[in-house]
Amino acid sequence: MYTVNNKYEVNIGLEIHCQVISESKLMSGSSARYGGTPNSHVSFYDAAFPGQLPLINKFCIEQAIKTGLGINATINKTSHFDRKHYFYADLPSGYQITQQFAPLVGRGTVEIVNEEGVAKSIRVNRIHVEQDAAKLIHDRNPNFSYVDLNRAGKALMEIVSEPDISSPYEAGEYVKKIRAMVRWLGTCDGNMDEGSMRCDVSLSLRPIGSKTLGTRVEMKNVNSVKFAVQAAEFEAERQAKILDAGETVAQETRLFDPNSGKTKFMRSKEDAIDYKYFPDPDILPLVLEDGLVDKVKAAMPEMPDAKRARYIAEFGMSDANAAQLTSDIAFANYFESAVKSCPDGKSISNWILGDLSALLNEANSSIEDSPVSPGALAELVNIINDGTISGKTAKDVLGFVYTERKSPKDIVAAKGLAQISDTGAIEKAIDEVIASAPDNVAQYRSGKTALFGWFVGQSLKALKGQGNPAMVNEILKSKLG
Ligand code: MN
DSSP: OOTTTTEEEEEEEEEEEEEEOBBBOSSOOOOOOOOSSTTTTTTTTTTTTTTTOOOOHHHHHHHHHHHHHTOOOBBBBBBBBBEEEEOOOTTTTTTTOSSSHHHHHHHHEEEOOOOOEEEEEEEEEEEEEEOOOOOOOOSSOOOOOOEEGGGGGOOOEEEEEEEEEEEEHHHHHHHHHHHHHHHHHSOOOOOOTTEEEEEEEEEEEEEEOOOOOOOOOEEEEOOHHHHHHHHHHHHHHHHHHHHHOOOOOEEEEEEEEETTEEEEEEEGGOOOOOOOOOOOOTTTTOOOOOHHHHHHHOOOOHHHHHHHHHHHHHHOOOOOHHHHHHSSSSHHHHHHHHHTTOOOOOHHHHIIIIIIIHHHTTTTTOGGOOSSSSHHHHHHHHHHHTTOHHHHHHHHHHHHHHHHHHOHHHHHHHHTOOOBHHHHHHHHHHHHHHHHHHHHHHHHHHOOOGGGGHHHHHHHTTTOOBHHHHHHHHHHHHHHO
């Protein structure tokens, strides 16, 4: 168990904002693409011109449902949109449309593995759908700031966890799990450095064994997994110092500064904004049509945990390989495409994660851009399994396939790499080795069996490394024995 100063345990809750991948915004038809000339993806509605009305984007709602199903959450048939008021230059209407009182997605769970290797379930309280704010640009002019409304009104899914996370490490694993999940489902690109996924970290300490939670401090807009871990580590130490000194932790909002690795004061509870939430009078309650959730469910890909279990059961691959192949949908897609042409999934997984990954890493490339197609890798494993080439030669063949972009069979034919499995040819080579070394033969037969390896080596050498090793062993044994 993670503790601070052997006295306190940690409770962390995370609120993660994920921008929905969609063509248009949550409540308007403007483009929701990333980038673009500033203020070019803006409708009258996005700019909060009077008299403009919102219209819920059904696609965005379906993406949030999909994300909810990804954490086995309840999908609420009826949900509401509310106004959250604050006055700031990034919010033209003066309020953000969110789901404060009745969110679309209810309780769910996210499975992580903690630092002790133990599986742990983190409860998610809700996922609500809301609008993103505009982007303020402060670094172009020393005297004033710019506003880019392209981001204003894009759909966000806010995933709110319970304070079940008990260490900075677990916080990092949770963020990674959410990021992998939304990428897997294609509902958010998870790019934290571009701001399409951002998290708020709340942390409190309590004496070990205590049942009541301590006073929490929130850290806003932490934009990488590493920073989430660092922010939690720093904050746990800071609060422990306060408690050790006999003082109380103040409920406040702080900012994490990646340069110093420290959090700094932003505002206290007394300064907390009163958002004056109320139901948006322009938007009717969102009532999902019958069958919509089932329709979304039917279109979902198999989830990583289920896929992982299936790979182990169906292909007999190692747990480590199954975990790695399902950590990223690109790996899983590549694997599944390859096993269509070769039933030996276990070997395929070893080649993908071993030699092929090594080649890709060396070239700083990824599985999506692999010059070796899934079909080519399947063919390679097939010609190893049918004895055409040895596993050792296959490594070279893979290298040639990678650089020359030809099929393994063509490479083997063009370079004469086929394995010799012809009994006559192998016997001939072995006879020559035996005839050339009468002393070693005599020693072997008088009990120095360690010499067997030498005979294997010489025979394979005589066959130019292409002799079928199993056959060489067998024939040598009978001829020497
Ligand atoms: Mn929010």
